[in-house]
Each structure stands twice: as structure tokens, then as C-alpha cells.
Amino acid sequence: MIIHSPFVRFAAVAVMLSAACTRASEETRRRASDLAQVKTEVEAAVWAFHAADTARDAEAVIRLLWPEYTMLADGSRLSYEQVAAGSREFMAGLALFHTDWYDLQVTPLGQDAAVASFQFRDSIVTNAGELIRNRGTTIFVWQRRGGEWRVLFADANHRPAALPADIRPDPDHD
Numbered sequence: 001m002i003i004h005s006p007f008v009r010f011a012a013v014a015v016m017l018s019a020a021c022t023r024a025s026e027e028t029r030r031r032a033s034d035l036a037q038v039k040t041e042v043e044a045a046v047w048a049f050h051a052a053d054t055a056r057d058a059e060a061v062i063r064l065l066w067p068e069y070t071m072l073a074d075g076s077r078l079s080y081e082q083v084a085a086g087s088r089e090f091m092a093g094l095a096l097f098h099t100d101w102y103d104l105q106v107t108p109l110g111q112d113a114a115v116a117s118f119q120f121r122d123s124i125v126t127n128a129g130e131l132i133r134n135r136g137t138t139i140f141v142w143q144r145r146g147g148e149w150r151v152l153f154a155d156a157n158h159r160p161a162a163l164p165a166d167i168r169p170d171p172d173h174d
Contacts, residue, residue, distance in 0.1 A: 095127050
């Protein structure tokens with residue numbers, strides 16, 4: 001026997017909507033968990049980049065870039081080839097490279113892309129003994145292919161940083 005009462009139809013619709021909402025809620029939780037995993041993985045990739053940078057390991061830095069990588073460095077657009085050659089030359093000319101990256105924020109754009117942004121303070125001593133200090137911001141666009149995260153695009157902006165009083169040259173000291 002089929003009951004055609006409005007209450008039974010309403011109850012059936014309510015059950016179907018409840019099931020659909022439950023599935024949607026589960027999908028939302030799964031997607032949030034997946035995006036949290038993306039964030040964790042990209043944060044680890046950023047810190048791997050930082051480690052390669054501070055170790056002055058140009059080859060490790062280059063391995064973290066996709067071949068179609070481009071960069072805006074202080075307003076100048078650079079290709080992968082230019083960055084690879086420049087990184088090798090730059091790192092070879094350094095006696096010391098210390099950089100602090102802070103205020104890291106990673107924003108997942110999906111399962112295979114994320115934007116990471118941070119601020120930095122660099123202290124560089126060249127092989128010639130020149131001290132260079134900069135501060136600024138960097139934005140990386142990370143992409144995952146075949147399970148591997150690499151940078152597809154970067155924008156880095158450097159500004160001179162004032163020398164702290166404790167390392168200013170002393171005019172009374174040789």
C-alpha cells in the first residue's frame with residue numbers, strides 16, 4: 001500500500017535532504033583535511049628551500065624550481081635559466097648567507113597548488129668581505145606534479161636594512 005499523504009512525502013524529502021547534507025558535510029570535512037595536508041606539505045617545501053638557500057646550495061635551490069619558473073626580482077622579470085645561472089654565481093660569491101624568514105602564510109589553491117608568502121631579513125657577507133643587509137617580502141606559487149612540490153613563480157622585493165648599532169663600523173677602531 002502506498003501512502004500519498006503530504007506528511008509522508010515531506011518526511012521522505014527531509015530524509016533525502018538530510019542524507020545529501022551529510023554527504024556534503026563529509027565532503028567538506030575531507031576537502032578541508034586535504035587542504036590542511038597541502039598546507040603542511042608546502043610549509044615543509046618552503047623550509048627546504050630556506051635550508052638550501054642558507055646552505056648556499058644553488059643546485060638544491062634550482063631543483064625546487066619547475067623548468068617554466070619565472071621570477072620578479074625587485075621588478076625585473078627573470079627566466080628559469082637566468083635564475084639558475086644567477087643562483088650559481090651568487091652563491092659562489094658568498095662567504096656567509098644568513099636569512100630569517102618569518103610571518104609565513106600558506107594558502108592552498110587546490111590539491112596541487114598553493115601560494116606561500118613571507119617576510120625576510122638577510123645578512124650577506126661576500127667573499128670580498130662586503131656586508132649586505134636586506135629585508136623584504138617574497139611570494140612563491142607552488143605547484144605539485146607527480147607528488148612533487150616545486151616553485152612555478154616567485155616575487156621577491158628587497159630593501160636595504162639598517163645595520164644594528166652593535167655591528168656598525170667603529171671609527172676609533174682599525
